[in-house]
Amino acid sequence: MTTNFTQLLALARRGDRDAVERLYATIYPQLRDMARRRLGGDRAGTLSPTVLVHEAYLKLAGAEHRDLADRRHFLAVAARIMRQVIIDNARARQAGKRGSDARPVTLDEGGLAALGPHSATILDLDDALQRLAEADERLVRVVELRFFAGLSVEETAAALEVSTPTVKRDSRVARAFLLRELG
Numbered sequence: 001m002t003t004n005f006t007q008l009l010a011l012a013r014r015g016d017r018d019a020v021e022r023l024y025a026t027i028y029p030q031l032r033d034m035a036r037r038r039l040g041g042d043r044a045g046t047l048s049p050t051v052l053v054h055e056a057y058l059k060l061a062g063a064e065h066r067d068l069a070d071r072r073h074f075l076a077v078a079a080r081i082m083r084q085v086i087i088d089n090a091r092a093r094q095a096g097k098r099g100s101d102a103r104p105v106t107l108d109e110g111g112l113a114a115l116g117p118h119s120a121t122i123l124d125l126d127d128a129l130q131r132l133a134e135a136d137e138r139l140v141r142v143v144e145l146r147f148f149a150g151l152s153v154e155e156t157a158a159a160l161e162v163s164t165p166t167v168k169r170d171s172r173v174a175r176a177f178l179l180r181e182l183g
Contacts, residue, residue, distance in 0.1 A: 037150025047089045055085040072159045079149035090122040128181035139174040
């Protein structure tokens with residue numbers, strides 16, 4: 001499957017739109033699982049795992065694929081795009097309700113606790129992540145992969161090509177930073 005994915009990615013990099021469709025079909029179940037883990041049981045808003053994956057697909061399908069190196073890189077880009085979709089959705093809901101559905105941000109020992117993607121506070125989280133990126137971009141990637149894409153420590157380590165202890169340490173550092181920033 002990795003060889004097939006790699007071949008499809010090579011074709012997509014050359015601009016083959018059919019390859020992009022097949023590439024997406026190949027990775028769709030994993031993207032759907034990532035979205036389901038991220039959104040959990042929160043159905044308070046309009047963003048379901050299917051909607052999240054399809055919105056991410058629209059952004060992925062319209063993008064150039066020349067810089068995508070492999071499956072891990074593709075998943076990291078997908079996680080970043082899912083974050084953008086969740087943030088955009090939260091902004092739209094906040095504009096529509098003027099923040100009436102705001103909930104406090106909580107962080108637990110395992111990293112980020114269940115934070116509703118439709119909460120106005122997710123915008124505060126996005127602002128804090130932008131400040132974190134100024135200090136250390138990899139910490140933001142860890143948060144994106146763990147929180148927005150719902151990957152495990154091991155999956156995150158593989159996607160970033162670092163060790164699991166590094167991901168655990170980065171998670172602790174990012175959590176401390178975000179706790180301080182979010183008060």
